[in-house]
Amino acid sequence: MRILVFQFVPDVRGKPVPRFEPQLGILLSLLERREHQLSLEGLARFDLGKIKAALARALPQLIYADISAVCVAAARRTLEYIEQHEFLPIVTGGSYPTVDPAGCLSLPGVQAVAIGEPDASLVTYLERMKDPAVGQIVSGVWLRDERGTARPELPPLVEDLNSLPFAHRDLFNYSEHIRQTGQVEIATGRGCPQKCAYCVNELVEKLYEGRGVWVRRRSPGNILAELAQLRERFQGVRLVRFLDHAFALDGDWLAQFLMAYKRQCDLPFRCHLRTNAADDDTVRRLAEAGCQFVDVEVLSSGNLIRNEIFEMDLSGEQIRAAFARLTAAGIRSRAIVYLGAPYESEASLAETRALLLELKPDLVDVRPYYPWPGTRARNLCHEQGWLHARGEEQYHEDRVGIDMPACRPDVVATFIRRLRNELPTTLDVPWWRRWSSASRSAWGQVFQRRRL
Ligand code: SF4
Numbered sequence: 265m266r267i268l269v270f271q272f273v274p275d276v277r278g279k280p281v282p283r284f285e286p287q288l289g290i291l292l293s294l295l296e297r298r299e300h301q302l303s304l305e306g307l308a309r310f311d312l313g314k315i316k317a318a319l320a321r322a323l324p325q326l327i328y329a330d331i332s333a334v335c336v337a338a339a340r341r342t343l344e345y346i347e348q349h350e351f352l353p354i355v356t357g358g359s360y361p362t363v364d365p366a367g368c369l370s371l372p373g374v375q376a377v378a379i380g381e382p383d384a385s386l387v388t389y390l391e392r393m394k395d396p397a398v399g400q401i402v403s404g405v406w407l408r409d410e411r412g413t414a415r416p417e418l419p420p421l422v423e424d425l426n427s428l429p430f431a432h433r434d435l436f437n438y439s440e441h442i443r444q445t446g447q448v449e450i451a452t453g454r455g456c457p458q459k460c461a462y463c464v465n466e467l468v469e470k471l472y473e474g475r476g477v478w479v480r481r482r483s484p485g486n487i488l489a490e491l492a493q494l495r496e497r498f499q500g501v502r503l504v505r506f507l508d509h510a511f512a513l514d515g516d517w518l519a520q521f522l523m524a525y526k527r528q529c530d531l532p533f534r535c536h537l538r539t540n541a542a543d544d545d546t547v548r549r550l551a552e553a554g555c556q557f558v559d560v561e562v563l564s565s566g567n568l569i570r571n572e573i574f575e576m577d578l579s580g581e582q583i584r585a586a587f588a589r590l591t592a593a594g595i596r597s598r599a600i601v602y603l604g605a606p607y608e609s610e611a612s613l614a615e616t617r618a619l620l621l622e623l624k625p626d627l628v629d630v631r632p633y634y635p636w637p638g639t640r641a642r643n644l645c646h647e648q649g650w651l652h653a654r655g656e657e658q659y660h661e662d663r664v665g666i667d668m669p670a671c672r673p674d675v676v677a678t679f680i681r682r683l684r685n686e687l688p689t690t691l692d693v694p695w696w697r698r699w700s701s702a703s704r705s706a707w708g709q710v711f712q713r714r715r716l
Pocket residue numbers: 456457458459460463464465466509510538
């Protein structure tokens with residue numbers, strides 16, 4: 265079957281779309297194995313020219329829409345156009361169908377919605393579509409037809425991740441990505457043991473309750489085989505980027521993996537590090553294996569927002585100790601903060617700035633808080649009547665997604681601009697060194713003028 269895949273993903277800091285995403289990449293590999301002919305188009309917003317060109321290129325028999333939970337408006341308009349002009353069957357998957365399957369099933373022209381991890385369910389569903397005589401009810405795929413709506417249960421989780429194919433890359437124009445960044449991205453597992461209230465992880469874990477182990481990891485050998493294949497296929501790979509938040513959360517697996525990685529790959533790498541896992545041993549192991557850079561979710565300075573609202577279970581001491589260890593080990597860091605979170609105030613904004621100045625990360629990623637659908641933090645905002653009237657538009661405009669009387673969106677926007685101007689958002693010389701050398705030279709000029 266000729267399948268045109270639309271990936272609806274937000275425009276994040278100008279990164280091109282379609283954008284590599286491991287779960288979608290694996291699904292594309294599985295579909296290719298079944299000899300489906302695939303095309304992929306990425307859309308961050310409704311773009312009629314791109315949609316028409318993709319349809320003309322692919323001449324599809326079916327549309328698969330992978331919809332991010334913050335791209336529902338773009339998906340709705342696109343699917344409406346397809347329903348009115350092309351009369352093609354439309355099947356969806358991704359984060360929006362998972363958090364709101366009923367809402368997704370009511371988008372124009374959608375006949376089926378794959379919930380959660382779509383690997384097995386969607387492939388089976390598409391096989392059954394070929395033969396209308398066979399019943400089409402497949403675990404994990406909600407359906408709407410003239411007989412009504414079917415909401416079958418989810419299938420068990422794929423526990424052996426090594427049994428899945430390596431993710432498809434070519435359709436994401438991956439050689440161009442490597443040419444521009446020198447980075448190859450890879451996922452080492454699925455699921456996360458943490459339960460941060462701003463993340464959709466907990467909801468998906470609950471959906472799969474009783475259907476297998478939630479936190480799963482690939483074997484070191486399987487990951488290294490994929491990395492070897494990628495280095496052979498793509499010239500110019502200089503850095504490996506591990507995408508999982510849970511990458512360093514299992515000490516035994518990490519020790520085993522890093523030992524094998526150092527022996528067999530030995531490229532510098534970048535990963536996520538939660539500060540509750542950043543003990544001496546872990547940081548030392550990461551540094552010895554070639555970790556050059558870590559992304560650290562700091563989120564907010566205060567205990568109220570970080571621990572009571574977002575339930576990150578991270579103390580200020582843990583965060584300070586983690587950054588000190590990273591600096592001592594020579595690992596550069598990016599601190600990620602969300603501003604404008606529930607119960608934010610002008611005082612807590614100033615405290616977050618003070619914490620960043622104290623931690624001295626090499627890079628900061630200052631994001632406006634957006635209440636991601638399907639999260640407990642969003643439910644709280646909903647109960648308090650704080651959800652912004654302009655919904656996901658706020659996300660696409662890089663603005664905070666809630667509107668609290670105590671800390672209006674304009675106040676947050678001004679503070680974000682200030683922090684982005686003040687602190688480093690791209691990597692070069694560490695900002696505090698630049699700052700201190702700039703101030704040294706400013707003082708030097710003052711003294712020189714005095715001497716003259
Ligand atoms: S650590 Fe990351 S993936 Fe895990 S629950 Fe928290 S935000 Fe989600």
